[in-house]
Structures are given as C-alpha cells and as structure tokens.
Amino acid sequence: MASDESHDAAPDLRILGDSITLQPSGYVEPEVKDDEALMKHMARFRSEPLRFLREVSLYVSGTGWRAYDSVIGQPIFYSGFSEHIKSQIMSAPLLETKIAQLADMRVAVEEKEGLLNTSDKEFVAKRAHRRSELIQGLREVSEKLTDNMICKFESKPFIRGAYYLVTQLLLRAYHQGIHVSSEEVLRLRAVAEEAEKKNQSIIFLPCHRSHVDYVSMQLLCYRLGLALPVVVAGDNLNFPLVGSFLQHAGAMYIRRSFGDDQLYTTLVQSYIDVLLRGGYNFECFIEGGRSRTGKLLPPKFGILNFVLDSLLSGRVDDAIICPVSTQYDKVIETEGYVTELLGVPKKKENLADFLSGGSSVLSLRLGRVDVRFHEPWSLRGFINEHLTKMASVPSSINVDWTDMKSQVLRQKLLRTLGYKVLGDINAVSVVMPTALIGTVLLTLRGRGVGRTELARRVEWLTARVRAKGGRVAHFGDAPLSEVIERGLDVLGKDLVGVVEGLAEPTYYAVDRFQLSFYRNMTIHLFISEALVAAALYTRVKQGGGPAVQDIPYKDLADQVLFLSSLFRGEFIYSGEGLAHNLEKTLLGLEADNVILIERDERGNIAKLGLSDAERAAGRENFDFYCFLIWPFIEASWLAAVSLVGLSPPLGQDGDIWLQVSKAQDSAQLLGKTLYHQGDLSYFEAVNKETLKNSYQRFAEEGILQIVKSKDSRVPPRLRIAPEWRPARDPETGSLIASGRLWDFTEKIASSRREGKNRRDGATVSTRVLSLTDALGRQLFEDAVRAEEEGKGKGGGAPARLSREEKRLLDLSVREQKRRRRLEGRAHL
Template sequence: MERPTSERSLLEPYARFRGEPLIALQELGLHFVGEGWRSYDDVVGREIFYSGFSENMRNMVMRQETLKRQITLLANKRVEVELLEGRLGPLGVDGEDAAHKLKRETRRAELETQLRQVAEDWTDKMICKMESRYFIRGAYYFATQLLTRAYHQGIHISTEEVLHLRKVAEEAAERKQSIIFLPCHRSHVDYVSLQLVCYRLGLALPTVVAGDNLNFPLVGSFLQHAGAMWIRRSFGDDHLYPTLVQAYMDTLLQNGHNVECFVEGGRSRTGKLLQPKFGILRFFLESVLSGRVEDAMICPVSTQYDKVIEVDSYVSELLGQPKQREDLRSFVSASNVLSLKLGRVDVRFFKPWSLRAFIDERMTRLERQPAAPGALPGETLRRRLLQTLGYEVLSNINEVSVVMPTALVGTVLLTLRGRGVGKSELVRRVEWLCDRVRARGGRVAHFAGNSTELVVDRAVEVLGPKIVGRVGGLAQDTFYAEDRFLLSFYRNQMIHLFISQALVCAAVYTKVKNGGTLDEQRITYQELEDYVFFLSQLFRAEFIFPTTPLEENLRSTVQGLEQDGVLQVIRNNTDDAQRITHVELHPHERTHGHENFDFYNFLLWPFTEAAWLGAVSLFMLVPPPQHHQHPSGTPAAESQWLNQQSVQDKAQLLGKTLFHQGDLAYYEAVNKEALKNTFTRSEEAGIIVVNRSGDSSTKSNSPARVRLDDEWMPSRDANGALRPEGKLWELCERIGLSRRGGLDWRDGDAVRGRILGLVDGLGAGLWEGGALLSADGRPSVSRRRRGIQTLSHL
C-alpha cells in the first residue's frame, strides 16, 4: 500500500445542473473564461492550439523525404508495368526514341501528381486537428462531467509519479523531444483518462493513435479535434499507406509532439495484458534507428478500474457473439452506463526512459547473440529489438500497476473451494492477498485509512449483485461468485504477480492430486523443472513471464513458497551445494486445508482447462474413416484443409457441451481468445499447419485453413473410432495432469471414449459441411456425399 501522502484524486465531480444550477453555471463559466489551470495556456511541451495547426502538420508530412521517395518509386514501378503492357505505345526499331521517353516521363510525372494527391487526402483524414483552445476546454469539461458520473470516486494518481513526469516533460520540451505514452488498454475510457490527466497537469496533450473504426459521424470529428489520429486496422498490400504513417510519426517526433498509442493494439477482453502488437512500435523504432529522430522518451502507463464499463460486451464476444461495430448508436447507448457508480480509476506512470539509450544498450547485447538461420543479420536484429521493446513496456506496465479492491475481492471469491464465503473470512483472505501482493513487489490501491471490511463492502457494491451474490438470513452474510466469467476479468488483472508461483504449485499438484502416501505426493526437482517448463511453453501466448532465466526464477519461486509455508523442500544434505532433490506440500498447508496452495492452483486451473480443451479439439482435424486414404492407411490430410474459424467455433461449442456435461470445470475456459492462443501455440509447435495465403491469380482473400501435421495425426481402431493414443493424446494427457480434481473428478476409459466420440462427431460435421477446403483454399466437396454438389464460397 502506498503512503497516504503519495496519492490523490485528480478530478472533483462537477455540480449537476438539476441539483445545483448556480454552482454548475459558475463552474462552466470558469472553464469558458479559462480561470487558473483551466486556461491551459502555459503548457509544458510543443504548442498545438493555433490557427493553421492542421495545415502546417499536413505540409510537414508531405515534405518528408521518405514519403517523396516512396511516391517516386511507386510511380516508376507503375510506368514499368505500363511499358510491359504496351500502354505507352510501341518502342522504335532502335529502342526508345525521344518522343517515347517524353511520353514516359510525362506519365511518370502524372502518376506522381496523382499519388501526392492521394497521400495529401489520406493525411488530411489521418492527422489530429487540435486547433482551438476553446474547443479543448469545452471537451475537458464535457469529458470530466461524464467520467465523474460513471467513476464517482474520480481519477487517482501518484503525486511522486506525476511530479517526476512533469520534470521529464520540461526537460524533453527544452530538447524538443516527444514523450511516447504507452498505456495498457482495457476500456475506451483509457485515452479519455490520460488526456484529462495531461490537461490537469498542464502537459501538452498527446496525439492518440486510434483505429479508424471509431471514426464514425459526429463522434469521429469530435475525437479528431480532441487529439485522435486515425489509422487503418490493417494495411493490406498498400505500399503507400505505411510510408505515410511513418512520415507522420517522423513529423510528430521531429517536432517534439507527444504521442499516445496502445502497445496491446486492441482492448483486452480478459482483463490481463495481451501480447504486444508491434505495428505502431515499429514506426517509433524506425524513426530513431534511421537517425531521422534523435530521441524520444518512452512512458509506460497503467490504467486500472474498479469496474470496466464494457465488461458485459467483452463476455459476449468471448462466448462467440460477433463484435458490434462502433457507431453513434452504440456510443450513445454506452453513455447510459455513465449514470452508474463504478468506483474509481487509477492511473500510474512508469519513470520515462530514453528510447535511444534503450536501443544502444540492447543493440550491444543482441549483436552478441547468434542470428536465426537463413535470416539477414540486420532483419533479425531489428526484429529482436522490436520484440524486446514490446515486452519491456509490458513489464513496466505490470510493475507500476495498482491492484484494485474489486480485483482483490474477485480473486478471493474465485480461489475458494466452498460454494460461498462468510464476511469475516472474505475480509481475512483479502488482507492475506494484500500482503502477498506487496511481498511480490506489487501495489495495492490506497484505502485512504478505511478498514478492510469497508473496502470489501464498497468493492462488492461496485461489482453489483449480478457479479457477486449475497445470501442473508444466515449466521453471517455469505458471498459467492454469481457470474464467474465476469468476475474472472478482475482476477486476471493481478494474475501476473503470481504466475510463477501458480506454475510451481500446478507441477506439485500433479502428485498431490492422486493422493496416496506422503512419499507418493512428493515430486522430484527434475520433474518439477520439466513440468514448469512445459507449462511455461504452453502458456507462452497467455501471460507476460519474468525476464529472468527459468532456472533462476524457479529456484527463487520455490524458496519463496518454502518461506511462506506453502511448500516444503527436501535437500541433499551430503552435497555441499545443498541441492534440492524433492518438493512437497508443507505440513502447515496440510493442516490448514491447502488454502494457500489451492489459491495458486485456482489461478491457473481455468487456463489449464482452456489449453486442454484446445488440444482435445484438434482431434476434429482427423478426417473421417470414409475419407480417401493413402495405400499406407494414412489419411490424405496433406491435400484437405478445414476452415480455421469454423474449427475454432466448433471447439467453443465442444467446450460449452463438456462444461454442461461436467467434463470441463470452468466456463471461462471456452472463451475464444484462449482457444485462439491454443491454436497459435499449436502452430508454433508444428502440431498444426495453417495456410493463410489467398489465391494469387484472383487476388481473393481466402479464409485461413488448417490441418494436422502428419506426425501428430491420431489413428482409428477397426470400428473407425479415434484411439486415445499417439502424440496428440499424450499432449492432452500431459496437460490434464494438472487439471483440477476432486469429488467431481471424471476420468477413465469410458470418459475418454465418450469425449473423443463427441469430438469426432463435431469433426465429421466439419468434414461433411462447408468447412472443408482444398489445398488452394477453395471449398471442397466431401467424398461422403454422392452426386454433383454446388460449391459456395465461404
């Protein structure tokens, strides 16, 4: 917990016109005339509010040498194509004559002019247009009114952090350098809150890199004049647009304008940090690496919420509902939520650091590492540098993040074996969890001197009865997780703090789960290390792991759990190095119901279930027995593919079915993001082969198609049923070692056969239906059907 003097609420709720009309009008007048800090006149950073700002920015972008060269290059390439196609007329007998050269140069100049016009039009639609100080004052007032109605406890910041940030901003302004704010992304409120913080602190507002899906009528124009720049979600094969974006980034950084973008790309639907998206980071890195920009300051930012406005829609999307397109109607309907009391927002700033210094230090280190086979040294170096930058920023965000009371309560409720928990026990476990967070170097939101009991009451109130249920009329009030899926969003906000402990306890659980004698529940240190490594690879796309080597991190994690009385370590007393030989449950844990050991396992079990579900669903890629086979008996998988999206949809249906039939313990395991991560990991491991290329002859966008690699192809028995054997089944079994057991644990040959039968049935539907694709990505006719079938494009 931070010291009381180190944190304060940045915004105070404005008076409401209905309740206090005179005070509300007075506050509005102060903003209109610009009294005190509201004037936003003495700003730290580059001047942005002046007439002609947008035109000046557009002209500077168009003057960038990189953009000019690309326009010339594209024009020349197009002229060469037209020459080959004969559009410029035939060449003379002796080659190109003067008249033909003139025609070619005229055509090239004409193409350059057209490309410049296109680039200028795109630039005008892309760039932010912060020209009116009066507009931004009104926007600040309007945004604060909305935000403080939704988050009635305001925006909280660390005094020390913002004072340091302001000092860095002053130094950067003297050097005409930019600050690149890189926040995490959980809500649309993220960029609003950061803009409000910068306004209130008197810092130059950053240009916010935003997806053009938000650029819809009325709202898009408002946001663009408030600081948003629009960028396509995908560049496709366009060779001009990426250069234009690079030219704009160069212009912003060369002139010391602050920038804000989200390192995760889109909003996290699960609550935890997503893997970094390197698209926009690549532009920043290229600006400095090329020497066009001397330096820029990187400032990772964490934004945490008691409750996220969009969390209900996130759950719908994760369960398979199509994402709703952003439009004015959805924006207005979302604003209805702003009358709710959603608690507070906490914004934390990591100490800004120099991008140039980062590049110099990491380049020296990376240059000593071997390059990937077949890759150009320069390309490999830049790719590694970009990846290192992305994960460094995420690590900084995790380090500075604050654990909110709702995350504490949600985590406790989801890590208990019982159906519910009494009030006193809930308070006790929240206090224990606070201590664990601080011991891990994390931060707990400041309680402002309130008791833990009061904090728990407020957190339960903010979450609401649809998420946390309460049973009254008992010996004591009892709380339970009403909606575990929704509550998992808040648990996931702090899971990064305990991921190492969770992996170790999951490995130990593989022995404890089966019971038996104390010796039988003991795991060797080598087995522990092997299984932790297996899980870390399994969840590589799920979590942001510590950057320390596995052996070092494992040793320190085991020692920490030993000190906490969770695990007991057995060492070789005859060895001077005191090597660890075995690990087992601590006697204290055995006598106290495994509550702390279970806590770490409960954190990981939903993700283990999702990984197991993803692995089992890959059996759907096995062709039915009636399919054509090679003489060797191996299915001809190399010539038949399935639509990857259809397979993932069926995998989600499989998960829902297994959950309701009792074979899957966690409903959140069926979320589509976890299944996507499973398919990504399977592709990286060579278990599946994914083909995303389109038909080059028609330039059509073919759907991604997938098949099992031949080495991972399971076999069938004499009756055509899938056999629970082979490399793929061994993977499922190994994941299943750490799946949650208990009184309702279901295993055995009968269960395996029933699950594989269900998977095979769903897979047969894919092979018979429209999900079957040929090697070129086009729909194929199932060989089980007779007669001529009409094909339809997917």
C-alpha cells in the same frame, strides 16, 4: 486498506472535476540508479516532504490551468496546426521516394502491356507525361488519406469545452474520480521539461481495457499541464460526429490492416516520423485492442515497428518511452466482453450505440480510475544497450547485429521492447478492491464465503500482493470492512450475491465468467507460484500421504518448464530465466510454509511436497495458486483436445484445409458441451480469446499450420502438421488415443483440476474423443462440400492450397524453425 507503508509514501492526487485533493498512498518508490534516470533533480516525498508538497501545490491549486496556456511540450491547438503537419508529411523524402517508385512501377507495367508504345518517336515525352500524371494522382490520394488520418489540434476553445464535457460525463460514471501518484506526476513533468528542451516526444504506452483509457489519459495531461498526446485509434471509431470530435481531441485514425498497400504504409511511417521529429507526444496501446479477459495481452508490434524504424533509420534521434497502467474499480464494457468471448460477433461502432451506451452508464457508480506512470526511459538507450548485448553473445545463426535493416535484428528488438513495456506496466499496476474481492471469491472451494472469512482472505491477499512488490489501491484511513463494502457495492448484485438470514451474511459469485475479469487483474503477481502449484498438483491429485504426493525436483521442473512454455503468449514472465525464477519461487513458498523441501547432501533440492502446516490449514494457500491457473490450463487442454478431432477422416487426404474461425467456433462448441456434461470445470475456459491464444501458440510450435491468403476475401485456413496428426483405426476409422498430440494433451491434463465425478484418462479416451471426432468430421464435410459446390471462390475458403500457397507454406515452415532456433527458448 491503510498500512504502515502509506505514512512515508507520496500522496495520491484525486482528481474529481475541478477539485484535486491529496490522499495518503501505498506508493513504493522504484529503485533507479542515478545514471539510469532521465531526470535527476526532483523533490522526493520521503527526503523533502515540505518542498515536495510545495511543488505539487504550484500546479494543482492554481486557477490558470483551465486556459491550457502554460503547457509543457511543443505548441499545439492553434489555427493552421493540421496544415502544418500535413505539409510536412507530403514533403517527407520517404513519401516522395515511394510515390516516385510506385509511379515508375506502374509505367513499367503499362509499357509491358503495350499501353505505352515504345516505338513511338514521342515515347520519352509521353512516358514522362504519364509518369507525371501518376505522381500527381498518387499525391492527391496521399493528401486525402492524410487528411482522414491525422489528428487536428486546431482550437483551444474546442479542447476547453471538450475537457469540461468529457469530465462531466466520465465522473458521472466513475464517481470517485481519477487517482494518480503525485510523485509519479512530478517525475513525469520533469521528464517532459527535459524532452521539450531536446525536442523529443514522450511515447505513452498504456495497457488497454476500456475506451475510457484514452479519455482518462487526455484528461490527466490536460489537467496536469502536459501537451496532449496524439493517440493511435482504429478507423472503426471514425463514425459520424464522434469520429470528428475524437480527431480534434487527439485521435489519429489508421486501418486495422494495411495489407500490401505500400502507399498507405509509407504515409503512416511519414506521419510518425513527423510527430517524433517535431517532439509531439504520442500514445498507442501496446496490446493493440482492448483486453477482454482482464489481464495483459501479448504485445502488438505494428505501431512499435514504425517507431523503431524511425530511430534505426536515423530519421529520428531519440524518443522517451513511458509505460502506463490504467486500472478500474469496474470496467464499463465487461458485460459486452463476456458476450463477445462466448462467440457473439462484435458489433460495429455507431452513434446510436455510443449514445445509448453512454446514457446507460451515466447512472452507474463505478468507483474510480487509477492511473500509474512507470519511470520513463530513453528508446535510443534501450536500442544501444540491446545491440551491444546481441553483438556480444555468440549466436547459432549468422546475423550482422550492426545492420540496422536486418529483419532478424528488428524482430528481436521489437519482441524485447514489447515485453519490457508489458513488464513495466505490470510493475506499476495497482490492484483494486474489486480485483481483491473477485480473486478471493473465485479461489475458494465452497459455494460462498462469510463476511468474516472474506475479510480475512482479502487481508491475506493484500499482504501477499505487497510481499510480491505489487501495489494495492488505498482509501485513505478507511477500515478494511468499509473498503470491502465499497468494492461489493461497485461490483453489484449481478456479479456478487449475498445470502441474508444466515448466521452471518454469505457472499457468492453470481457471474463467475464476468468476475474472472477482475481475478485476472491479480494473476500476473502470482504466476510463478501458480505454475509451481499446478506442477505439484500432478502428484497431489493422486491422493494419499506425503510419500505419494511428494514430487522429485526434476519432475517438477520439467512440468513447470512445459507449462510456462505453453502459456508464453498468455503471461509476462520475469526476464531472469526459468532456473532462477523457479528457485526463487520455491524458496518463497518454503518461507511461507506452503511447501516442504528436502535437500541432498550437497544442499540441492531433491524433492518437495506440501508442508504439514499447509495440510493442517486445508491447503488454502496451495489451492489459491491452483485456482488462479486452472481456468487457463482447462482452456489449453480444450484447445488441444479440439485439435485431435482435426485429424482427417479415413478416405480424406491431409491436404484439406479448414477455416481457422470455424475450427475455433467448433472448439468453443465442444467446450460448452463438455462444461454442461461435467467434463470441463470452468465455463470461462470456453472464451474465444484464450482459445485463439492457444491456437496461436500451437501454430508457433509447429503443431498447427496456418495459411493466410493474399486475397483479403479468403480467410485464414489451418491443418494439423503431418508429424502431429493422430492415427485412426484402419477398420473403424475411430481416433486412437495415442501418439504425439495425445501425449501432449495428456501432459496438459495432468495439471487439470480433477472433477468430482470423473477421472480424466478414461473419460477423454472414450466419450470426449468421440465428441471431438464428430465435430471434426463435420468441419471436413463442410469444407469438401463447399469446394464441390464452388463456394470457395470469390470470398470463401478453398479447401485446398494453390501452388503459390504451398510454396509460401514451405517458406513459412522453414522460417518458423529458424525463428525458434533464434529465440533459443524452451519449446513444447
């Protein structure tokens, strides 16, 4: 997959066990203004190739790296490291203040309950003694929690042995090694040297697709002479033997949910303060959990909130952010992901599964891992820049943008920070050959594709990826045919089958659901084109010639706006604004001869449609963009249809609340039924992750109302907002195909792929509506029965809200409206 651009770009480092080799690369150096760069003096491959290669050789060809002595960063791996960190946490003023506050609160409660007699002449002394006891007890609890949480960089012999062991295991599975850009590594080392001088932490924020993510990052840092980062990990990984191993290799364990535990929350904040003040490198996954779909998930703000608080409070001066992309030829866990997405509960991690899972992958040949580092940037600089912007832009609400404690300010900064990091990860991500092959196979109309056509479409897609500013993984000077064969070999016959004995070998998707994981690795590059194609499809699907299929610009822009807002939680958009992005996309499609644009006398776009050349080519490029987005449109349509069935049956009031997980399970069952009956084109549309995202998006828009109880035993519940509730026939009780939610569902359906044996309108208004109604009625019956039998108490999901929950719901509805007004975004 070599190209001309490979010859003047920095080579990659290929790390395979002890050996490191240089390979030609498709690296494209990002444009960074000198005043924006964190480091300015570094050899560049294009300008000084000999000096550049000499700098690389200084640390990749030496023998001293195994000792892990000359490390860039703060001292780690010495006896007493854990006690040093623990003592700093326990003496943190933030923690001491919280412990004193909690003790005072408890003493006040005991006074109120009469456990401390205020009339006792020794009351003051007893009160002080009791307070001292409480403080001591809280400190003991804190010490135990801290010991379970912190990473324990104690022993260099341990980490040397761990590096050797993990390297051997990883490279048995990923037999082609770990690839990283040499230029990015040199840049990162230069930034790390500056950070070490300033006692600043580098916060690595990688995407998360596999458990191998953090393993590969630790291996890279070790091999390239950087201080290992402390890695945020869920305490579900802290099981016997493995948990201790990971903790001594860098894992810090935190709970999945903190609830209202103020002490634990303060402990985590104090630990992060200690790490950032001490200049220790830090790593957390911006998406929270692993992506089961192959594309980036929306950002999770939990740990970022702690980091931001450290800076906004002034306890930490600055930290360096480094977004990281990790891509795979094949992800070990994808088969398990499919099982989870189809509704099978995720199994809790344990040693037996860990060992059996490990042994099962050791015999596999999964290709390689590609790790890319974005240009690091100052978090303080980011905060200052956005505070200045927010203060200079008039706001419809009264907010003091200088108040560092303002929750409005923090939420806006957090959201902007999270999506900037995701955008940076997408910007440096490498498209693997397996992703190219998977994308081609899932964006063709036929059952399969011949070898010649597969090569032609992979070559076309490679050119499109590069034209969009993306990177394509390279294999030196290997010819395209060889790269495709390698990719097919890695995917295996369980994902891609081949029919022999024909005029030419013909390939087909065996497991489309699992293969979609690899297709989703490319969709971020073409999301703008896909949205335009889906909007244009509202006319193209009607058939006929250009007179019927052409669409006025206003109608197209309206549908693109609707779809982009619908998928706001699914995809990462450019921050340049819809109007600019739409115009840029249309001009690009026009230049590619996919669409034909008609302009008015002022030069403005009046209408557009498919070009003659695109029609002559069988709409293959237009169809490509449609096939990318159609599964997501199907999933959103399915979620919306399932909501129609949540309208209370006749005789039921609107105060019945349904368990969120059961409503989503019902939607998934509806989807499976519709797929097998031919009313749903894509089986992957029933995946639980996308359905959950759709429900979350509908809740953000006020279509759904979701209540979360303070009692952790009571699961979240939902209902349709009254103003969105579909009407029923007063005599038959049947759902009526009209109203606000129906119109919303139809607007999604207008961009759906038209099935061979159906027409959407009539099908949905009769049989599909009847099916979702039946499933919805069952949910209401189950909820009412559980309430009558008293199952809602002590761990169930009560069908009705308490007075306090109703009050909190009213507050939540008002807060959502205020947030939507604050964001100033387009809404559904």
